[in-house]
Amino acid sequence: MSLSDIWDVLVLGVVLGSLYAVIAIGYTLVYGVLQLLNFAHSEVFMAGGFGGVIALTIFEPATDPSGLQSALYVLLGILGGALLGGLVAFGLEKGAYRPLRRRHASRLIFLITAIGASFFLYNLAGKMFGRYPMPMPTMYENKQVFEVFGTSVNVTQLLIVVAAVLMLLTVDFVVNRTKMGSGIRAVAQDPEVASLMGVDIDKVVSRTFVLGGVMGGVAGFLFGTNLQVEYTMGFLPGITAFAAAVLGGIGNVRGAMLGGLTLGVVEAFTVEWFGDAWRYAGAFAVLVLVLMFRPTGILGERVGRTA
Amino acid sequence: MTAGVTAPKVPSAAKLRKRSWYQQPRWHRLFALVVTALVLAQVTGAQGTRGDLFAALEENFSGGAVWGWLGLAVAIWLVREFAHELLGRYTSRVKEEAGRPAERPGDLTPSGGFSPAAAPVWLPALLARTVRFVTDVVRGQRLYRWGSMAALLGLLIVLPLMVSTFWQQVMVDQIGMFVLVAIGLNVVVGWAGMLDLGFIAFFAIGAYSSAFWTGGLPVEPPVELNNFLVIPIAVLTCLVAGVLLGAPTLRLRGDYLAIVTLGFHEIVYLTAKNWTEFTGGSRGAPQLDRFSVDLGFWSYEWELDPRPYYWLQLAFVVVVLLLFVRLEHSRVGRAWTAIREDEVAAAATGVDTVRFKLLAFAIGASTSGIAGVIYASKLGFINPEMFVLLLSVLALSYVVFGGMGSIPGVLIGTAVLVWLPEYLRDTVDPQDRYMYLGGLLVVMMIYRPQGLLPSRRRQRELRMAEEGSGSADALGARPGGAQA
Structure with missing residues (x-):
């Protein structure tokens, strides 16, 4: 395998990995505040994809958009994805998780609820919008933008990576530098003490879900531009992103980013070397190996509680 | 403090509490x-339509x-x-x-x-x-326990004679299989308190070992065996697989264990799908032997009719249940309870936690292996698509839905949740079945988290966890942030 082949695969891997990183953030944020494996996050991702399609169907793109128009449509799609993703995540927390939290339910109960909610949501989406894959309306001409060592990078790939990096920076900023972020971190460390210090836990949890949901929704839209949107599209990327969050050390935001990128690159190389059939095996093999030697993931436990 | 500084004006508590009508x-x-x-x-x-x-x-x-x-x-x-x-x-x-x-x-x-x-x-x-x-009077009778068991068993034996062929198929191909799987999973989740999201992997291993030893796979086995003889081998294979998976991963915390088991499932599934020379790839094993007995003077072969399979399954379930009921209150069962309720305390009291967790894993896995053998030979073919990840997730929800740790609960829960989608096939649009299933799971977890028929001990654990002492599973801390 020549060097340019490696670059080809690497570009694919980074594109995929940045998407995984953005989705993984949703898992890790929710895990941080609730110690909950939010299985239904993959459906938030799916909802984001549909949000993009809906927004772009309402404001039908011109047949041959260019320049400013394209940028506008992309923004519109991102907005649609973010809106629907955030809405679904918000509703999920309000409708399914809050009643459980009120009762201090055990974690397995949360997990089964999440699984049930996931079934419900993706089948509902299939029912509402039809059970067939739909392409994202064309927003721009997907041509080559530049080359890295002989590997061409097209608009979609560039869009995904740029948007993902921007979102990752935003999340990092929000979590580490804002008041809302300090609320999230406080609840993650110790909910009881946080509530004694005047943190409104319900609000923080709700906002965490929305933050993760917006990220997941935009990721869904970006994923849809790359491939297509379908009601079952959430499951496999969701599982992989979940693995990425665990790989990086669940509860740790930067760990999720690192884990996502790692798994994306690993997946791309697995496909290259072993064929598409093994796509998801490589990621899980790496996960199991890493966890064997570092049981709490690459970046370890989040600061504070060691549950 | 200078005289000019005054305390900030604090609004009265009543004013803080006041809400407008719309709030x-x-x-x-x-x-x-x-x-x-x-x-x-x-x-x-x-339903949504294509194009619009x-x-x-x-x-x-x-x-x-x-x-x-x-x-x-x-x-x-x-x-x-x-x-x-x-x-x-x-x-x-x-x-x-x-x-x-x-x-x-x-x-x-x-x-x-x-x-x-x-x-x-x-x-x-x-x-x-x-x-x-009335129940108090009946329960007071000495014969109550055995009498009701015998009556239930009798009912279960004659049940397939009273339903249509479609429901006979459902009872054998799905309810019976998943009941065995759920009983196995109950050991891992309900008794030892570990989270296993890849349990169907063992089911698949059981089915594939059945296919291998009866000569259904592309590779030739050393000796071709009868399905009954395959069962101990499949049990052993699953036992080994369970230990192989468990040994390196059991020191992981609950959530990490969940994702690792999930990964294990995916790897088993992908191996079955892609290792064409051994497993037959996505085509699987199209032709498998059925169960048969040949004692020389008397021989019998289980044919297409689902009923004999049902009774065979029932026999297996009863045997496994008899063993497990004994196990639940044995030293091993008590060790599992201790681990589930407080792993640190259990270890401190001298319970070898890793060994008992491994044991739970292995026992659960081998039960699932038996189910795999019966499944493969009943259907007469297997392919990787019968062992998708979704089933692992569903199996876990059967156990929790019925009531973790309680054998009657797990049986009822599995039967209900497997029956429901088949029942809905006629009443709603078949594509929507899993939407209703998911909705039911959510509603059930919100209003009756202990499951349909919870075991008394689990119920108490859940209640204690809700009151804030202890956790009802070996998954680490309970979800925090709850302020009623």
Whole structure:
């Protein structure tokens, strides 16, 4: 395998990995505040994809958009994805998780609820919008933008990576530098003490879900531009992103980013070397190996509680 | 402190508490009910169509159904908000009446006599008291336990004779199989308190070892065996697989264990799908032997008729259950309980936690292996698509739905959840079945988290966890952030 082949695969891997990183953030944020494996996050991702399609169907793109128009449509799609993703995540927390939290339910109960909610949501989406894959309306001409060592990078790939990096920076900023972020971190460390210090836990949890949901929704839209949107599209990327969050050390935001990128690159190389059939095996093999030697993931436990 | 500085003006507590009329929680409740009604209008509404993204939405939000749902929501809200006290007074009176003990049948007479005016109060109470009285009497009998078991078993034996062929197939191919799987998973999740999201992997390993040893796979086995002889081998294979998976991963915490088991499932599935020379790839094993007995003087072969398979399955389930019931209260079972309730304390008291967790894993896995063998030979073919990840997730929900750790609960839970999608096949659009299943799971977890028939001990653990002491599973801390 020549060097340019490696670059080809690497570009694919980074594109995929940045998407995984953005989705993984949703898992890790929710895990941080609730110690909950939010299985239904993959459906938030799916909802984001549909949000993009809906927004772009309402404001039908011109047949041959260019320049400013394209940028506008992309923004519109991102907005649609973010809106629907955030809405679904918000509703999920309000409708399914809050009643459980009120009762201090055990974690397995949360997990089964999440699984049930996931079934419900993706089948509902299939029912509402039809059970067939739909392409994202064309927003721009997907041509080559530049080359890295002989590997061409097209608009979609560039869009995904740029948007993902921007979102990752935003999340990092929000979590580490804002008041809302300090609320999230406080609840993650110790909910009881946080509530004694005047943190409104319900609000923080709700906002965490929305933050993760917006990220997941935009990721869904970006994923849809790359491939297509379908009601079952959430499951496999969701599982992989979940693995990425665990790989990086669940509860740790930067760990999720690192884990996502790692798994994306690993997946791309697995496909290259072993064929598409093994796509998801490589990621899980790496996960199991890493966890064997570092049981709490690459970046370890989040600061504070060691549950 | 200088005289010029005054304390910041603090608004009085009453003012802080004050809410405008639109901030009352009752409007939130109305909003929630309206949203639920809109979702339900979708759930029960029309299917989406190809080519028109909004067709289903337009249809569902323009017809009369949506108004019906909204009306129902508002009605519920009105009753709840404005007849709340009335309802509360009524239910408390019924509860008080129903709570009176009854020693003899004569005690069942309502406290105020059978006055027709008070009938709404004493009628439900009388019903509840009679049921309780009768069950107490029956439970008091010495024969109750064995008698009811025998009656249940008898019913289960004759059940397939009374239902249609379709339901016979469902009972054998799905309910029977998943009951065995769920019993195995119950050991891991319900008793040892570990989270296993890849349990169907062992089921697949059982099925594939059956296919291998009966010569159904592309590779030749050393000796071709009868399916009955394959069962111990499959059990052993799953046992080894369980230990191989468990040994390196059991020191991981609950959530990490979940994802690793999930990964294990995916790897087993992908291996089955892609290792064409050994497993036959996505085509699988198209032709498999069925169960047969040949004792020389008497021989029998299980054919296409599902009923003999059902009885065979039932026999296996009964044997496994007899073993497991013994296990539950043995030293091993008590060790699992200790690990589940508090792993650190268990280790400190001398329980070899890793060994017992490994044991739970292995025992669970081998039960699932038996199910795999029966499954493969009943269907007569296997392919990787029968062992998708979704099934692992579903299996876990069967166990929790029925009541973790309680054998009757797991049996009932599995039967109900496997039966439901098949039942819905005729009543709703078949594509929607899993939507209803998911909704049912969520509602069940919100209103009855202990499951259909919880074990008494698990119920107590869950209650204690809700009150804030201990955790009901070996998954680490419970989800925090709860402020009632």
